[in-house]
Amino acid sequence: MSILVQKFGGSSVANPDRIKAVARRVVEAKDRGDDVVVVVSALGDTTDELIALARQISERPPKREMDMLLSTGEQVSIALLAMAIHELGRPVVSLTGAQGGIITDTTHTKAKILQINTERIERELSQGKIVIVAGFQGVTPGDDITTLGRGGSDTTAVALAAALKARECEIYTDVDGVYTADPRVVPSARKLADVSYGEMLEMASLGALVLQPRAVEFGAMYGVPIHVRSSFNREIGTYVREERVVEKDMVVIGVAHDVNVAKVGILDVPDRPGVASRIFSALAAEAINVDMIVQTTKEQQTTDMLFSVSRDDLARAKEIVEQVAAELGAKGVIVNDNVAKVSIVGAGMVSNPGVAARMFEALAKNDINIQVISTSEIKISCLVKAEDALKAVRAVHEAFGLSQPETQNAAL
């Protein structure tokens, strides 16, 4: 018997009617012959409401107790969904993260899954039951409840699919799949049939947040096919899997953009070993994520260091960097939050040298100035002025012919 894991997010279970719709969808899958394991998030805005409640008690609640509190959100969902499935006459059982054997480390509020003990789930499946597991949560070896951080339900689902050797992990969401660009920005953006894990990782971390990066990493590590699709219709969505099946000739699969970004620069730092390490260790110590690091060394033995952070972190980053800059004898620090990041992603670009040039040309033709460029094997990112972001997305999407079905941009 093959196992199918289905994950439904908070908007899919926001009210009793939607919960009943999810129940019907789960039962359809079961009736098609799979053993079905369902992962659900908390109802609608429950998590935010619980956080607000905690804030009325304490400005900085202990993280262990936050996890105790927040994990109730998914526990409510799994119970209600189990009731709805029972109402349709199917045997069903709901399990908390702990009951589902999801063992994590002790990093409360953003725990990492260490292992999954699948005995209980497998026993319930073998009795013909639909098994519902609370997303977003687990338990430490010492029996304390943990949560996996925002979007952790995706990770629960993919990790369970890996542990259970499921044939597929379906991620139900409020969009139809992964698009070549945000359809609100580019109306002609096209839904992709297939993307690779690497591409999805770049898309996800570049701001196309249909799927949590950690979930994609799990999928890649264990080779779990992930099917991102809408909970509001029956259409096939986008498959995230090792090898693109349909669109393997596409060089660039999509354009991502992220406006929650700010630029930080340290100018004229004396160029000697250990400078980068000093700067970025200080930021890491404060848990500030740094993206797009660019260093340019000038003639006169000094260097400019530019990087981007999320706007929420800018104030703290500036403080830290100013202090480090003074210690290092740098000339100055600049910060700018009037920027946005526009990126193209595609596993094929590694063997296609003309890709970067085509992107820069598209931006230039539209009078868009590039402030910072950063590349990896499968993506190219440019920082541009914030007000140019959407124009840039449209220009680049057009330049790579992404509105046309398949292989159109293959013959670069």
Add this chain to the structure above:
Amino acid sequence: MSILVQKFGGSSVANPDRIKAVARRVVEAKDRGDDVVVVVSALGDTTDELIALARQISERPPKREMDMLLSTGEQVSIALLAMAIHELGRPVVSLTGAQGGIITDTTHTKAKILQINTERIERELSQGKIVIVAGFQGVTPGDDITTLGRGGSDTTAVALAAALKARECEIYTDVDGVYTADPRVVPSARKLADVSYGEMLEMASLGALVLQPRAVEFGAMYGVPIHVRSSFNREIGTYVREERVVEKDMVVIGVAHDVNVAKVGILDVPDRPGVASRIFSALAAEAINVDMIVQTTKEQQTTDMLFSVSRDDLARAKEIVEQVAAELGAKGVIVNDNVAKVSIVGAGMVSNPGVAARMFEALAKNDINIQVISTSEIKISCLVKAEDALKAVRAVHEAFGLSQPETQNAAL
């Protein structure tokens, strides 16, 4: 080090301000030198809200899933109270029923506690922490979450006090203690300093619902002193313990009344063995609790059987009894929900034969007709017309001089 168990009900933790007040109270107790274990119920009306949510999904939700759902209520409370205590700078940890080692049978929605594994609680206490345990819930040996039924938090608290050999179990509630009668009915009703477990059991099951009967049974079984007191002031409340210390000479300690009661009668049943068994087995099979059974056998070899049930059960009881009556060849069935039960309670009455007479005399003097009488060793109950109930309570309270402090009614 002595252990104190404190239990706070839903109204005591109804909002963030009250939770903070409870936190201060807990910290005061800790600072006085006890190891403190706190049991809390769900916030205010949470349980009712969760039940309403379940009803939107299913008319008859599976009980296992109801427990999964309802147990989140207390989990929210323990997390918030832990945050509030942490905010006061004291080490604290919250534990679900399962984490607290509260093992129950598998009777979902009204599980019975089988045993308590106190290792985790004792370990946390030994580290100087205040330990908060979710009331009302436990876990089966097979790792399924259960709830103990309405008011189960009282039972959790007293059972924990027993298992931990606590010096006392404080039950904080919205009343000051146990009164000689409902103060809303008898303004001169007096708070009792002491009642015995047996008396408290009769008072509780007779409608003075300050303490769950099962909690009292636990207290009696393990000799746990229970201190019922108000969460809104610092006054000493009422002690429920083996031997009344202060008021041991009181013959009658209080007058209880219950208006949620209805009378059922089966008239002229052929008087032969097995009749009572047939009637009450049929009711028990439907989980209908029967109270005050009275049988009177007449000259002509038939018998009248009268008993009381709660008004909620009357419709179902009538149906069942009419069917059984037909099978037994009884002449008829009468039902009447225009009745109320008035009772006096006191461990001393067993050796004071004049008590019943004094009660009946008080009722007669006030033109109150008695419909059914039922007695145990420590209580006498009378069914009267519903509209006579409060007058009856006042008359009986007066007749036994219960407004006067102590020993006044001793010299009967």
